[in-house]
Amino acid sequence: MGDKTLDIENVYTAYDKADVLEGVSLSVRPGRITCLLGSNGVGKTTLIRSILGLTAPREGRITFGGRDITGMSTHRVIATGIACIPEGRKVFPKLTVTENLRIGAYQVKAEAAIRERMNEAYEIFPRLAERRSQLAGTLSGGEQAMLSIGRGLMSSPDLLLIDEPSLGLSPLFVKENFNVIQRINERGVTVFLVEQNVRQTLAISHYGYVLGKGRVVAEGEPDTLTDNEEVNQAYFG
Structure with a gap:
């Protein structure tokens, strides 16, 4: 390939x-x-x-x-x-943080792999871990941006x-998100x-x-x- x-x-x-x-x-x-x-x-x-x-x-x-x-x-x-984080975040507002993340792994069949990737997403975004049962529509704009990136990572993209x-x-969330993007890149x-x-x-x-x-x-x-x-x-x- x-x-x-x-x-x-x-x-x-x-x-x-x-x-x-x-x-x-x-x-x-x-x-x-x-x-x-x-x-x-x-x-x-x-x-x-x-x-x-x-x-x-x-x-x-x-x-x-x-x-x-x-x-x-x-x-x-x-x-x-290939995975994409679309412009404007676009989370599913009536689903929880966990449910949004699971949607990102829709092509993954093994439940163990889904759990492992979800744990990685929560490790990158501890704030999402604290809000895992919260409806995505009630998150702040910055938190929705985190969720959108986390969902994109659930397919373990190249x-x-x-x-x-x-x-x-x-500006605070912009800086935080760019730091996260850099850390994701450092993970390969x-x-x-x-x-x-x-x-x-x-x-x-x-x-x-x-x-x-x-x-x-x-x-x-x-x-x-x-x-x-x-x-x-x-x-x-």
Whole structure:
């Protein structure tokens, strides 16, 4: 199956015949946090949808671990070892914390494996352990963000796609969530982090890409991107 690199090659994705992504190419290498930066409306979420098979590219190729997943159905993409934390958290409000986590392990048959992964999630997020019987809809925004990440980890993914984890959160919870993402990566999970929060994202990333109007306009290691004049003008004012 190869080395579990996610490769996106010359991808064009369209809605109603209008291209949102125009020839996007990038790689997410195993063991690293790779970020995709860009403002609203440049195509970041469309790229995640393309990877997950929710909106199939009209042109180009997406491979994971050397396997072509372009346009594959979403449940088959997930089965290859990819999980996604969607924008806006999206927990099941009328289910408990524990029930939400179990949904993340829907493809896991062994009860012992589910319990082990749940214990790992509670180890990463002690606050969720304290609230395991609480309805998800009664959690704070930051706690729901934790639950969303914990649920994504329940499938024990090789690659975790995280879409805008700082959206709508207080600065304190943003900092806490970015620390958690870093710890998850240190446990061996590859992360593809899609964000607008440039400073904190570059602080934990190993490599990054900048998307502008459906195209990659810059790429490099964090220091390179911070020093890039185009990136500075667009994001640092």
